[in-house]
Amino acid sequence: xxxxxxxxxxxxxxxxxxxxxxxxxxxxxxxxxxxxxxxxxxxxxxxxxxxxxxxxxxxxxxxxxxxxxxxxxxxxxxxxxxxxxxxxxxxxxxxxxxxxxxxxxxxxxxxxxxxxxxxxxxxxxxxxxxxxxxxxxxxxxxxxxxxxxxxxxxxxxxxxxxxxxxxxxxxxxxxxxxxxxxxxxxxxxxxxxxxxxxxxxxxxxxxxxxxxxxxxxxxxxxxxxxxxxxxxxxxxxxxxxxxxxxxxxxxxxxxxxxxxxxxxxxxxxxxxxxxxxxxxxxxxxxxxxxxxxxxxxxxxxxxxxxxxxxxxxxxxxxxxxxxxxxxxxxxxxxxxxxxxxxxxxxxxxxxxxxxxxxxxxxxxxxxxxxxxxxxxxxxxxxxxxxxxxxxxxxxxxxxxxxxxxxxxxxxxxxxxxxxxxxxxxxxxxxxxxxxxxxxxxxxxxxxxxxxxxxxxxxxxxxxxxxxxxxxxxxxx
Amino acid sequence: xxxxxxxxxxxxxxxxxxxxxxxxxxxxxxxxxxxxxxxxxxxxxxxxxxxxxxxxxxxxxxxxxxxxxxxxxxxxxxxxxxxxxxxxxxxxxxxxxxxxxxxxxxxxxxxxxxxxxxxxxxxxxxxxxxxxxxxxxxxxxxxxxxxxxxxxxxxxxxxxxxxxxxxxxxxxxxxxxxxxxxxxxxxxxxxxxxxxxxxxxxxxxxxxxxxxxxxxxxxxxxxxxxxxxxxxxxxxxxxxx
Amino acid sequence: xxxxxxxxxxxxxxxxxxxxxxxxxxxxxxxxxxxxxxxxxxxxxxxxxxxxxxxxxxxxxxxxxxxxxxxxxxxxxxxxxxxxxxxxxxxxxxxxxxxxxxxxxxxxxxxxxxxxx
Numbered sequence: 102x103x104x105x106x107x108x109x110x111x112x113x114x115x116x117x118x119x120x121x122x123x124x125x126x127x128x129x130x131x132x133x134x135x136x137x138x139x140x141x142x143x144x145x146x147x148x149x150x151x152x153x154x155x156x157x158x159x160x161x162x163x164x165x166x167x168x169x170x171x172x173x174x175x176x177x178x179x180x181x182x183x184x185x186x187x188x189x190x191x192x193x194x195x196x197x198x199x200x201x202x203x204x205x206x207x208x209x210x211x212x213x214x215x216x217x218x219x220x221x222x223x224x225x226x227x228x229x230x231x232x233x234x235x236x237x238x239x240x241x242x243x244x245x246x247x248x249x250x251x252x253x254x255x256x257x258x259x260x261x262x263x264x265x266x267x268x269x270x271x272x273x274x275x276x277x278x279x280x281x282x283x284x285x286x287x288x289x290x291x292x293x294x295x296x297x298x299x300x301x302x303x304x305x306x307x308x309x310x311x312x313x314x315x316x317x318x319x320x321x322x323x324x325x326x327x328x329x330x331x332x333x334x335x336x337x338x339x340x341x342x343x344x345x346x347x348x349x350x351x352x353x354x355x356x357x358x359x360x361x362x363x364x365x366x367x368x369x370x371x372x373x374x375x376x377x378x379x380x381x382x383x384x385x386x387x388x389x390x391x392x393x394x395x396x397x398x399x400x401x402x403x404x405x406x407x408x409x410x411x412x413x414x415x416x417x418x419x420x421x422x423x424x425x426x427x428x429x430x431x432x433x434x435x436x437x438x439x440x441x442x443x444x445x446x447x448x449x450x451x452x453x454x455x456x457x458x459x460x461x462x463x464x465x466x467x468x469x470x471x472x473x474x475x476x477x478x479x480x481x482x483x484x485x486x487x488x489x490x491x492x493x494x495x496x497x498x499x500x501x502x503x504x505x506x507x508x509x510x511x512x513x514x515x516x517x518x519x520x521x522x523x524x525x526x527x528x529x530x531x532x533x534x535x536x537x538x539x540x541x542x543x544x545x546x547x548x549x550x551x552x553x554x555x556x557x558x559x560x561x562x563x564x565x566x567x568x569x570x571x572x573x574x575x576x577x
Numbered sequence: 578x579x580x581x582x583x584x585x586x587x588x589x590x591x592x593x594x595x596x597x598x599x600x601x602x603x604x605x606x607x608x609x610x611x612x613x614x615x616x617x618x619x620x621x622x623x624x625x626x627x628x629x630x631x632x633x634x635x636x637x638x639x640x641x642x643x644x645x646x647x648x649x650x651x652x653x654x655x656x657x658x659x660x661x662x663x664x665x666x667x668x669x670x671x672x673x674x675x676x677x678x679x680x681x682x683x684x685x686x687x688x689x690x691x692x693x694x695x696x697x698x699x700x701x702x703x704x705x706x707x708x709x710x711x712x713x714x715x716x717x718x719x720x721x722x723x724x725x726x727x728x729x730x731x732x733x734x735x736x737x738x739x740x741x742x743x744x745x746x747x748x749x750x751x752x753x754x755x756x757x758x759x760x761x762x763x764x765x766x767x768x769x770x771x772x773x774x775x776x777x778x779x780x781x782x783x784x785x786x787x788x789x790x791x792x793x794x795x796x797x798x799x800x801x802x803x804x805x806x807x808x809x810x811x812x813x814x815x816x817x818x
Numbered sequence: 819x820x821x822x823x824x825x826x827x828x829x830x831x832x833x834x835x836x837x838x839x840x841x842x843x844x845x846x847x848x849x850x851x852x853x854x855x856x857x858x859x860x861x862x863x864x865x866x867x868x869x870x871x872x873x874x875x876x877x878x879x880x881x882x883x884x885x886x887x888x889x890x891x892x893x894x895x896x897x898x899x900x901x902x903x904x905x906x907x908x909x910x911x912x913x914x915x916x917x918x919x920x921x922x923x924x925x926x927x928x929x930x931x932x933x934x935x
Contacts, residue, residue: 104764104774111663112761118754151656153773158614158623160656191674198663205660213893217660220900224664227907228671236675236914237927243908244838247851251858254897258862258890262602265613267889280601286593583840591832595825605821606869608887615866615887619874630883632876645874645885649892661896668903675910679917719875723899784876811906 102142103149103162106135106172106204114197124193125183131197132180135204139176145169148210148571156210156572157266163210165571166561167338170554171207171330178323178407179203185415185533186314192229199225199319203327210572212257212267215331219291220250222324229316230308238307245304249294256287270572273339273565282343285336289343292332296325296385297378299355305378306362310370314418314530317370321377321414322407329381329403333388337396337562345389352386353472355379360479369422369487373413376442376484379476380406386469387457394460397552397559402453404551405441408541409450412438412534419526424494431526432492434538439484441541444477449544449551456552618653619645633785641781641790642716650721651793655775659760662800666757669807676814684817687738697739704732712801716790722797726804733809737816745813749806756803763792763799823864830857844915844922848908855901859894866890 110131117124149162164172179200188196198221206218223246231239260272263280275281293301309317336342356379363375384406387399416435425432441450454477461470544551561567610616617623621630621638628635632643642648650658712725736743767776782789834857837850866887874885912922919927 104768108761108765108768108774111659112758112765114663115666115754115758115761118750149773151773152652152767152775152777153771154623154653158618159653191670194670195667198667202660202663213654213896214657214660217657217664217896217900220903221660221664221667224667224671224900224903224907227904227911228667228674231675231911231914234914234918236911236918240844240908240911240915243904243911244847244851247904248835248838248854250900251854254862254893255858258865258893259598259602261613261889261893262865267614277601283597283601579842580840583836586839587832587836590835591828594828594831599821599824599828602824602865605823605864606867608866608868610868610887613887613889615889619883619885619888630876632878632880643876645876645888646891646895649888650895654892657892657896661899664900664903668906671907672910675907675914679913681917717875719873721895723895815906815910 102138103147103164103208104151105138106208107162107201109134110197110201110204114194114201117194117197121190122193124191124195124197125188126193128183128188128193128196128200129180131200132176132183135176135200136173136180139169139173146567146571157268157271160214161210161268161270161572162208163568163571164208165568167334167558167568168207168330170558171326172204174404174407175203175207175323175326176200178318178326178411181411181533181537182315182318182323185527185530186318187527188315189232192232192315195225195228196315196319199323203323206327207330210269212260212269212272214267216250216253216257219253219295219331222327223247223250226320226324229313229319230311232313232316233311235308235311235313235316238304238311242304242308245294245301249291249301252287253291256284256291259284259287268572269334269339270569273569275340281340285340285343288335288340289348292328292336292385293351295328296332296381298352298382298385299358299378302355302378306371306374309374309377309414310368312370312418312421314415317374317377317414317418318411321374322411325381326403326407329384329388332385333396333562337388337391338565338568342389342391345391348389349386349469352382352389353469355382356386356472356476360476364479364483369417370414372483372487373410373417376480377406377410379480380410380442383457383473383476387461390461390464390466390469391563392460392464393556393559393563395457395464396563397555398453398456398460400555400558401449401456401548401551404555405449405453405541405544408537409438409441412537413442415530415534416526419530420491422491422494425492426494428526430531430535434534435491436488437538437541439488441545443481443484447542447545449541449548451545452548452552456548618649621648623653630784633783635784637781638784639781640777641784642793643785644716644718644721646719647716647721647793647797648790651715651796652777652790655764655796658796658800659764659775662757662760662803665804665807666753669753669811672811672814686741689741690739693739697735701732701736704735705729708732708801708805712797713794714787715797715801716793717785717787722800723804725797725801726806727808729801729805730808730812733805734812737812745809749809749813753803753806753810756799756806759799760796760803763796767792824861827857827861827864830860833857842924844924845912848905848912851908852901852905855897855904859897859901862890862894862897 113127113131117127145166147164151160202218202221209215227239227243230242261267264272264275297305359375359379363372366372384399384403387395412434416431441448444450444454458470621640640648640652708725708728711720712722715721764775767778768774770778777791779791781791834850834854838847841847868886871886874888
């Protein structure tokens with residue numbers, strides 16, 4: 102039954118080839134089907150051995166208390182994205198395969214299987230990154246991502262050599278203190294590239310700022326959530342992080358550099374992509390501390406970051422850098438999302454930062470909270486500046502328009518004139534951004550809705566016994 | 578300056594690999610298969626007790642292919658092969674999307690050559706037959722769906738080189754779609770019949786016969802057609818957009 | 819010195835990494851990525867070798883099942899296909915870059931970008 106989450110999107114992807122636009126009509130229904138299956142027909146603590154081969158010899162798909170909330174979040178994001186993005190020809194097919202791959206990488210309990218799904222996600226990401234004439238950014242991403250994938254393959258094969266099987270649960274029996282860090286360095290390189298920790302995350306500004314309504318959301322929200330899940334599964338549940346202090350320091354440097362980089366940008370898209378780098382680096386830095394309170398706050402932070410960036414990037418894609426004069430609802434959603442990223446009270450971001458700082462102080466760590474506060478101040482600086490500029494646009498002369506990037510936004514120069522402002526945002530995108538902004542406010546008033554979930558995820562992920570019991574079933 | 582950085586990075590990586598990684602892996606050739614799952618997979622005893630497998634004599638084992646690598650790729654780890662088929666599928670669609678977005682209309686023309694044209698008429702059926710042989714006998718000899726499909730695509734490439742008017746039509750797209758859907762349908766049929774996705778639901782027969790190993794020849798045939806059609810589409814897109 | 823195949827594959831991997839970092843031409847970076855893939859595939863197949871083992875196929879000439887490890891070979895089958903997909907996509911992206919900027923050298927691309935802006 103769990104395999105339907107992966108098989109149905111894949112079947113619909115193959116079925117959507119005859120006609121070019123079929124894919125974009127299949128996508129919302131498939132995402133809805135996945136959500137309905139998850140809510141009503143599947144309960145956590147299930148394991149499916151594909152092909153009925155025992156877990157060590159074949160592939161096992163595991164649905165436990167850690168993967169269940171992540172699956173719901175990812176399928177929800179895909180449903181929202183299918184309503185709000187404009188998909189060109191054949192992109193629907195690619196996004197259907199992406200749905201299958203993202204569900205697969207969360208469900209799988211086998212190292213090589215996760216490598217294959219990671220490569221599916223990478224290949225689709227290279228194609229989506231080239232949207233809107235951005236072949237150079239996509240090529241940079243291809244080189245970085247290709248090396249990352251190769252390192253993951255080396256890590257998976259080393260697990261096979263040392264433990265005799267490719268299953269994740271059986272691999273956790275490797276305990277040699279020299280072997281485990283060596284294997285984990287391979288996986289760490291892959292995650293540093295994919296989770297955009299600078300300096301290996303330098304592909305992100307070029308890829309996320311292409312002004313498309315699909316790329317930053319599919320890659321920055323959907324794929325990032327699944328990769329954070331994989332990161333937590335490998336480094337918090339099965340193996341130990343090799344040298345957690347070094348990873349923490351790298352992530353902290355990345356936060357500061359990304360915020361400083363965002364400050365200097367004249368293009369809203371690049372500023373937002375640097376803000377994404379900083380957000381995910383915060384999550385990585387917090388997860389590297391291996392405490393359940395800090396991990397729970399990190400997941401809350403991830404939730405807030407992913408939803409706010411969804412709103413921000415969608416509105417950037419449709420409005421470009423026009424103002425909010427004629428799109429007041431869009432402006433409200435944009436402002437809500439930026440306030441949530443900064444951490445204003447009344448929004449979800451406030452609780453994210455509050456829980457994170459509280460947990461860090463309880464664990465007597467002072468470097469990361471200081472960096473988070475500095476980063477929040479810098480974020481407030483440039484996000485408020487952008488908000489002010491966008492709300493009052495249209496009263497200034499066109500000299501205010503920032504540097505044109507690759508000649509693809511010169512149509513804005515014409516729109517700066519006094520023309521009748523139409524609504525450039527499709528109806529679906531308006532509804533989705535308003536809905537998500539409302540979610541941020543609701544969570545801001547009732548954070549326990551999400552906080553209980555994240556506490557349960559964090560407690561389950563740090564305790565390896567339920568996962569091993571599920572797969573080993575009491576015997577080897 | 579770039580070269581200095583490059584030598585530094587490559588040096589650090591090599592130092593890590595040779596200094597830290599090499600000592601923990603066993604010596605070349607010094608592997609005890611009994612400690613790995615491969616031992617049970619070779620002897621086809623993952624769900625039953627150990628029994629030695631004999632060519633053309635053992636019957637109705639849990640997996641019937643004589644080629645052990647095929648039994649891993651299509652039977653034990655069939656889910657990975659489904660993922661791999663999806664990777665090729667997405668790459669082919671991506672090449673199609675991106676190549677059709679190129680603004681300059683170009684078409685690579687080749688010189689007409691009488692000898693090439695005549696010999697293609699002789700060589701092409703043999704190439705296609707050889708490709709079909711490879712994927713039909715995937716469970717008996719080395720090869721399988723992927724090399725078989727590639728050989729078929731090479732035949733198409735030869736046809737393109739020798740004959741400038743040859744076009745890969747929409748037939749290839751339909752073949753690709755139905756073969757891909759066929760693989761997923763086989764998996765779903767396994768779910769309907771046996772209860773688990775991608776289960777081998779046909780009888781496995783005698784090791785070494787052509788009609789053995791259950792679903793494996795069927796799956797490899799689907800993969801062979803799919804890969805052949807996909808690579809032909811890729812070549813055609815790269816040639817003329 | 820029986821591990822010489824491991825050393826060879828590591829050296830090829832090092833050459834590939836050197837190529838990706840040091841080469842300026844984008845096409846050479848793509849080829850270096852392909853070299854890295856090849857080196858890793860050689861390494862993985864070499865990990866499965868059993869001394870005096872034969873190809874893992876039951877046939878009339880192998881009455882006793884003394885085979886090499888078949889699982890790394892299955893992994894490499896998938897990895898090669900993934901490498902091919904990446905190489906095809908990279909080539910098409912390079913065609914786009916070449917059409918847009920006129921060359922594949924990052925220095926000339928930077929100059930073209932500044933002229934446009």
